[in-house]
Amino acid sequence: MGKLWVSRREFLGMAGAGAAAAAAYGLFRSRQDLPPLRPPGIASEEEFSAACLRCQECVRGCLTGCLEPAGPEYGAGKLWTPRFNPDLARCEFELCGRACAKACPASLMSAVPDAEVRLGQAFITRKRCLVWGQGKPCLICYERCRYGAIEADEKGRPHMVPEKCTGCGACQNTCIAEPQKAIIVYPLGRVPEDEGDAGGGGRKRGGV
Amino acid sequence: MSEGRRERRVEVRRRSAVGRGMTGIRIARLSVQLALLGLFLAMAWAASYPPSGFYPDNLFLRAEPLNALTTALRGFSLAVALPALILLFLTVVSGRFFCAWICPLGTCFDLVPSLGRGKKGGLREIRPRPLQGGEGKDGGGRLRLKYLLLVLVVLLQAAGIGLLWLYDPVVIVNRAALFALSGYLPVIFLALLLLAAVYRPRFWCQELCPAGALFSAASALGKKLPEKASPLALRKEEERCIHCGRCAAACPFEITEVADTRRSGRLALADCALCGECVKACPKEGALALTSFGATLLGSGRGKAARASTEGVEAVG
Structure with missing residues (x-):
């Protein structure tokens, strides 16, 4: 009585389950550069x-x-x-x-x-954008943005206004650039700094 | 003590839970289990937009106390914790009934055919072991891994490493149901069903499940509670018991204390899920009973149920 024991079969079973869990954790290291975007309103x-x-x-x-x-x-x-x-x-x-x-x-x-919800931060990669990259007229993202976070300049080129962006993803969802979308929502703090307006690309922001 | 060392060898014909041998308590329990599993699945299905205004779509997940406990670690709210507190209270005053009557994962385990349950109609030798005598400790006096897992899961959760998603039974089935709806493969759920099918049907519940460990620990709190105050209790009359061991052989949770103990009155066994299989298997009238506030719900050794359960017993030596 009071002795602690488990049978060999049970021990092997438990050890096996533990090893499988450990192996699963070891095998599945993240292979993505960016963390996933999250639903709105998480603390961290x-x-x-x-x-x-x-x-x-x-x-x-x-x-x-x-x-x-x-x-x-x-x-x-x-x-x-x-x-x-x-x-x-x-x-x-x-x-x-x-x-x-x-x-x-x-x-x-x-x-x-x-x-105060911010799911992320939209960012325009200019070389993929139809307007910036190929000179074709397109302002679907500008039309779709509900928050006024995308402005168009006098030449019809979209510019980000990062302070107004909630990261709702309407622009990314609607972007027609191929094969990769030109406007993509990045996790906060992981927005690229070159080639765009979000991180201060140096271009003057056009008024509408 | 000499009597206590007597060897018993009992061979019992074991049947699958759904199959021959359907009697009152099994029909009752299976009906409750299937109704609640159906409700669980219906609520998972109904959890699509818009959220229901009348009841929380995630009630089962909220009522699971291990989830409520780890949620409370981040910020306690009575409204959120209430279903889990009610369930914990009922567990303290009666026992780990959740596992045999409500748990959707437990219901799925009871529904899969299992090698551990014995082939239909086949003979399986059950546990020739010495009668312990004396009090009969819960779990045969051994430390079960589930308690270690429970402590580990809660400590790691507090330290910022989440493992609950991997171990919580309600979460596992909820995810399996919603994965099935959207075309993903619920691998953890299927692996556990496989474990139940090729090994023992309730191995997970008794040895690994951290929620089960929490229920067991909670039920140990109410150990001293008298039978009259308990909404669901297992009662034993030691004078009527012939120590044949059929109750131990019938127990899906593989508890032997019902046979071994020399106590009379309410058996508040931490691991007992109050399924009533032992009462059904017991051939002696009045030796075992499921009771509610002192009133007998199901007695042993009476009517068809007892005859059906004893006809499978081939030899008592």
């Missing part, structure tokens, strides 16, 4: 990826379908966490009543009010 990426249950309630509850489970390319630490993918749809956090935050059983997306 670190807290979110640690506490997220990967239950998929937010993915299911999203109005527009802009969320998807992150694949193994983001590493085991973020596996199946919800990833905001503007290529799927834009985020409508002001219209849907924050459906993902309501769906989350761990209450992880209620940290920020609507007015």
Whole structure:
């Protein structure tokens, strides 16, 4: 009585399960340069990826379908966490009543009010842009932006106004540049600095 | 003590949970399990936009106390924690009933055919082991890995390393359901079903599940609670018990203490999920019973149920 024992079979089973979990963590290191974009209103990426249950309630509850489970390319630490993918749809956090935050059983997306939500930061890569790169007329991103974060200059070229961008992804979702989109939402703090306006590209900002 | 050392050898015909041998308690439990699994799946399906105004679509996930505990580590809110607190309270006063009656993963384990449950109609030798006598410690006095996992998961969560998504049973099934809806493969869920199918149906629940460990620990708090105060309890009358070991052989959670203990009254066993299989298997009238506030819900050794459960017993030596 009181002796601690497990049978050999059980021990091997437990050791096997532990080894499998360890191997899964070792194998799935992140192979992405950038962390995934997140649903609106999280406190921090670190807290979110640690506490997220990967239950998929937010993915299911999203109005527009802009969320998807992150694949193994983001590493085991973020596996199946919800990833905001503007290529799927834009985020409508002001219209849907924050459906993902309501769906989350761990209450992880209620940290920020609507007015302060920033999902990321859109950035124009000029060489891919139809206007900047090929001189063709196109201002779909400008037309689609609800926040006035994209302005057009007198030559019809789009410029970012980073302070106004919420990262909702409408511009990326609608961009028709191929094979790669010219305007892409980057995670905050990871926005490229060259070739654009977001990081102070040196161009004068055109007024409309 | 000499009696206590007596060897028992019992061979019991074991059946799959869904198959022959459907009797009152099994039908009752399976009905409750299937109804709640259906509700769980319906709520997962209904969790699409717009969110329901009448009830939280994530009620099952919120009611799972391990999730509520780690959520409370980041900021306690009574409104969010209430379902889990109610469930924990019921666990303290009755036992780990969640696992046998509510848990969607446990229900799935009970539904898969398992080699560990014995082939249908085949004979399987059950546990010839010495009668321990005395009090009979929970879990045979061994430390189960699930408690270590529970402590590890909570400590790591507090330290900023999330493992709950990998181990929480409700989350695993919820993800599996929603993955299935959107065409992804629920690999963890399928791996656990495979484990249940080729090994023992409730191995995960009894040895690994950290939520199960939390329920077990919570039920240990209410150990001293009298039978009359418990909404669901297992009662044993030691004088009527013949120590045949059929209850231990029938237990899906592989608990032997019901057979071994010399106590009478409410058996508050930390690992017991109050499924009633032991009561159904017991051939002696009045030796075992499931009770609610002192009233017998299901007694042993009466009617068809007892005859059906004893006809499979081939030899008692």
